[in-house]
Amino acid sequence: MFLLGVAGMMLFAAVDAAFPWLAKGFLDAAFTERDARVLGLVPAGIVVLFLVRGVGDYLSVFALGSVGRQVIKAIRRDVFARYLELPAGFFDRHGVAPLLSRLTYNIELVAEAATTAITSLIRDTLTILGLLGGLLWLNWRLTAFALAVSPLIVGLIRVTSRLLRRYSTRIQSSMGDVTRVAKESLESQRMVKMFNAERQQSAAFERVNEHNRASYMKLITVRAVSNPVVQLIAALGLAAVMFVAIRDIAADHLTVGEFTAFLAALLLMTTPLRRLVNIVSPLQQGIAAGESVFEILDSPAEDAGGSRRVARARGEIEFRDVTFTYAAEKGEVLRDIRFRAEPGQTVAIVGRSGSGKSTLVSLLPRLHDPDRGAVLLDGHDLREYRLADLRRQVSVVSQDVMLIEDSIRNNIAFGMPQAEPQAIEQAARAAHVLDFARELPGGLDATVGERGALLSGGQRQRVAIARALLKDAPILILDEAMSALDAESERFIQEALAGLLRGRTTLVIAHRLSTIEHADRIIVLDEGRIVESGTHAALIAAGGVYAALHRMQFNV
Ligand SMILES: Nc1ncnc2c1ncn2[C@@H]1O[C@H](COP(=O)(O)OP(=O)(O)O)[C@@H](O)[C@H]1O
Ligand SMILES: [Mg+2]
Known part of the structure; x- marks a missing residue:
């Protein structure tokens, strides 16, 4: 030409x-x-x-x-x-x-x-x-x-x-x-x-x-x-x-x-x-x-990871002395983080806002890499895995749900275009999405508006949970997934989440301590350090930071 x-x-x-x-x-x-x-x-x-x-x-x-x-x-x-x-x-x-x-x-x-x-x-x-x-x-x-x-x-x-x-x-x-x-x-x-x-x-x-x-x-x-x-x-x-x-x-x-x-x-x-x-x-x-x-x-693209392939991980997670900084002048956001989660366990992370909870969980899908130390999945450094394989192992439900301007159905199946319609509907039912979608013209095919503007906060949250159910990853991250909800939506979502947690390794960040009492382990984070860790009962008995937080929330 x-x-x-x-x-x-x-x-x-x-x-x-x-x-x-x-x-x-x-x-x-x-x-x-x-x-x-x-x-x-x-x-x-x-x-x-x-x-x-x-x-x-x-x-x-x-x-x-x-x-x-x-x-x-x-x-x-x-x-x-x-x-x-x-x-x-x-x-x-x-x-x-x-x-x-x-x-x-x-x-x-x-x-x-x-x-x-x-x-x-x-x-x-x-x-x-x-x-x-x-x-x-x-x-x-x-x-x-x-x-x-x-x-x-x-x-x-x-x-x-x-x-x-x-x-x-x-x-x-x-x-x-x-x-x-x-x-x-x-x-x-x-x-x-x-x-x-x-x-x-x-x-x-x-x-x-x-x-x-x-x-x-x-x-x-x-x-x-x-x-x-x-x-x-x-x-x-x-x-x-x-x-x-x-x-x-x-x-x-x-x-x-x-x-x-x-x-x-x-x-x-x-x-x-x-x-x-x-x-x-x-x-x-x-x-x-x-x-x-x-x-x-x-500009260099994201590191595509190693060559280790994995179809479905067992879900054993280990943080090994992880230290992380966003920018050198801002100091360390995570310091010497060390803990393990066995497959299927639930680990709760609590701490003041800004203590580094979201940063900690963002290391799992490798949105960031640690400066020192390593995060391991099934005993291998995350960096050994092919990035796409690794990310397939992790579902995230967070406070701010990202939705695209499309139907509820396509938002649930985001990134999973090959999903069967029945599977999408099943996920929508389990996450109580159908409960509100039924009222909308077009049902699951109703559009959610730009960034989900046509849905309420609780409805967006349920779509995110349906997404995670459909993705069916062995690792689940809940980052203040319920902080924006009223009591009724929370009850629905608790139910939906209970289904979601089953058989998955879960890291859950929550402000309302009532939601994490049954976790296998609770980690208390402060200024990027783990200051306490143990079961609910053990931490209450120890009478430290967690016990004080708990007293404050329940007024006992
Ligand atoms: N993308 C980012 N770039 C630089 N600093 C950040 C970024 N995200 C969070 N931070 C800083 O890292 C610290 C921990 O933040 P975060 O992990 O979001 O805390 P939490 O989830 O516990 O409230 C905060 O001081 C925050 O200002
Ligand atoms: Mg956070």
Whole structure:
């Protein structure tokens, strides 16, 4: 396709470049030699030439456009694929909005550079080279005078390129900010309303919007200045040529036809030249955008794990002196964590908020890896397993349930497209999803809205439990899975969970201690350390932190 496009451009450029040469023949034949044949040939020639030029034009625009859109699609696909593969830590450091803006806005700029700019770059360079060849052939001496100004043009393009690249980078990052503020305000529109924060958010938006405009104006200024300057430089060249040419004509060194053709070629050159200067801007924008896009593509993907395969683990978990930090300056979030859970056991983790409970369980599906020590499944370091195999062993039901804008059915079967309809319905029944789905139009096929907005907190929770039931993994993580529920939903969900726990190794994080009294072991976490561990009865008898927490909750 690209070669076809280049062929089209060559056709187009050839016609343009041939034009002055044909004009010379015409003028000399018509006026100097007074040849009668030109009367018919010239008008026919014009039509044929423009037809050929039109075909070239069509080919180049269509083929290059097609190449450009393919490029965009491919880059978008690759960037999106890389977004899916980046480790969880990457998203702790990078906001989602700038990443979205790279996927939508920046990639379009790459397309612009890859199509319009490349088309012009190739076509106009070819036209200029063709015309230049003609000029040299017509009169090399005059051409040399015209070319004297070319270093000025090259210098100008260099300077503007540098400035344009700088401003483009700024514009693109400000587009990320615009996306961020808009996304935040839209996603939390209820909060904005409740706090009368419309003004505050407008002001925040105004700031990023203004920064975007101001950065753009700098780019526009450079663009606006560069054009007249190029024209001026071209005029200098033309002036030099005229000076020499007029003297040559007077001295009979040059015919009128030669001179007219020369002048025509020179003037024809100014249009592609102007276009070439004009594409510096989209080209530099595209390069700046390309840098931001390739930064993503070059970011290392998540470690795919080892080669150990496992269909279904027994579910023996061991934390062996695990220490973990999110960022060096924030200190250790987990310190020397050491405990074991036998297959089928339930281990409860309690502790103040911020003590590291969620972090601890996030190590199991390898959302993060320990800095020191190891987490073992069935006696093997998690890092030995193929990542996909490992994650198939773990189900998570957490406080915030992630739902996609789709039916309840597809949310339950998320990531399990091969699930049988009966299995989905069975999971939905066991998790008490059917209880509320029955009331909805379409039942399980009712849509849940964006991020599950059309469901209540308890209903979302039940969908998450159905998901975990369907996934049927040997390890289950419940991270404050019930903290947002009222007593009635909790009773339902307790029942559903009891079914879910059976035969699985479970790590359960709960604030309400009543829900974990029957755990095989309770671990009390404080500032990332295990400060107590044992059964409910043992911990109460010991009269430590857990006993104090328990007294507080039950007022005994
Ligand atoms: N993604 C993250 N990046 C950096 N720090 C984090 C991240 N998640 C949690 N933290 C920090 O780690 C500590 C433990 O958090 P967390 O494990 O969520 O506690 P808990 O679940 O016990 O409330 C907190 O101080 C929190 O600020
Ligand atoms: Mg937590």
